[in-house]
Amino acid sequence: MADDFLPIEPLSREAFAPFGDVIDPDPASMRLINGGTTRRFDALARVEAYGEDAEVVISIFRGEPRRFPYLVTMMERHPLGSQSFSPLSGRPFLVVVSEDRDGIPAVPRVFLASGGQGVNYRSNVWHHPLMTLGAVSDFLVVDRLGPGNNLEEYFFDTPYLIGEPTP
């Protein structure tokens, strides 16, 4: 086991760009619609769904809060589609992703998302399953449904450690 805690970075569009989209009200994407009564922050994330008979579905994930220090023993990825998570609770959560190194996840990066930020993992981006903080929390999830194997998992020989996030 690694002795050091992985650094926890604030979630920003720029820092997260190699992995996917940040879903929050980006002023650059804003246009007025519905006779000026609604601001549309447009196309913050693009959904991917590959393969014959692939569908896009909307689900709700209800995550148990994680305990810290947390041991990152594995990562997963979805080759056939993107997957987005947007908090419905207003509570922050952790986003753990890795760049790919010859088919294996590199050292994970840990982002602290605010309760007003969602993320969309692009297809084939290594990520850790949902890491809820503090209390049981619901997330809106947009991902792919359909035939074919859309899950790949990798288990680390040497797990990584995440310390308690300080908001």
Next chain:
Amino acid sequence: MADDFLPIEPLSREAFAPFGDVIDPDPASMRLINGGTTRRFDALARVEAYGEDAEVVISIFRGEPRRFPYLVTMMERHPLGSQSFSPLSGRPFLVVVSEDRDGIPAVPRVFLASGGQGVNYRSNVWHHPLMTLGAVSDFLVVDRLGPGNNLEEYFFDTPYLIGEPTP
């Protein structure tokens, strides 16, 4: 103008079935994932996006609250795709839809969604633009982006009235 207020109905899966999906944690859809740490309420809504080069995108709509009594002067529909709205604020909102009668919206039906309920309008379902209650509120929206005319509007000769909802 009609003198009577339209009735306001509670939003339920059964009542809303002719128009689309209710997006809330339906126990019938639940399965455990992520080693038992997450409950997945699966495929609560199916996203439609028709036509060449159509994409599915995730946006945020920030709606100004409506004032009551509210005059429903028009409805719209999207022939090429579904459109979902899920509140990020936890506040209730109004869902106004119509069945189609020979290409024209019938008398609108008004549903009061709780702050824990979203909706997904199926393609070609007449609906009123976002009706936020009480305060400026953000909604996660999943809909179609792409070429082609995906908007049809209808203006009523005789508008309908909605009274102040009592939660």
